[in-house]
């Protein structure tokens with residue numbers, strides 16, 4: 001089937017001139033292989049999705065994405081945090097901790113979400129299989145901030161300790177996703193990032 005080339009379709013060109021639109025503009029056709037469907041977006045925004053790290057794309061800037069949306073992820077199991085003596089934290093980049101977790105167990109599943117909250121649900125799973133919600137709050141992962149050098153955050157430089165401490169305590173996910181656009185990511189943005 002031959003498609004009409006609308007750039008040579010005079011009535012449209014006349015209309016464009018009338019509108020004062022010089023450029024042809026840019027658009028992407030919807031492709032479910034690279035664009036989240038409405039259903040996927042609402043799943044990520046609400047319950048989130050349990051996925052191993054290999055199903056999450058690591059962008060050029062080391063942030064994490066599912067198709068055309070940046071995401072964050074965390075281990076929802078409280079006993080993991082207890083056995084690793086780790087404070088519950090969520091990840092926004094492929095950091096040292098995630099790399100270690102991947103080595104430890106490549107099939108480990110993470111709760112992947114686009115929801116901006118500070119009360120992600122950490123689940124207590126008892127040996128009996130009983131599940132309840134833990135009262136622990138989540139914090140941003142320091143290693144992620146370091147990996148991104150978020151606002152010049154540096155975990156190891158003493159000279160920057162005061163500055164880095166402030167970045168950590170002032171961290172807001174809403175602001176993070178203002179600096180690192182959450183959605184929609186265009187193909188070009190993903191490549192350049």
Ligand SMILES: [Zn+2]
Pocket residue numbers: 090091092093094095096097098141142143144145
């Ligand atoms: Zn991290």
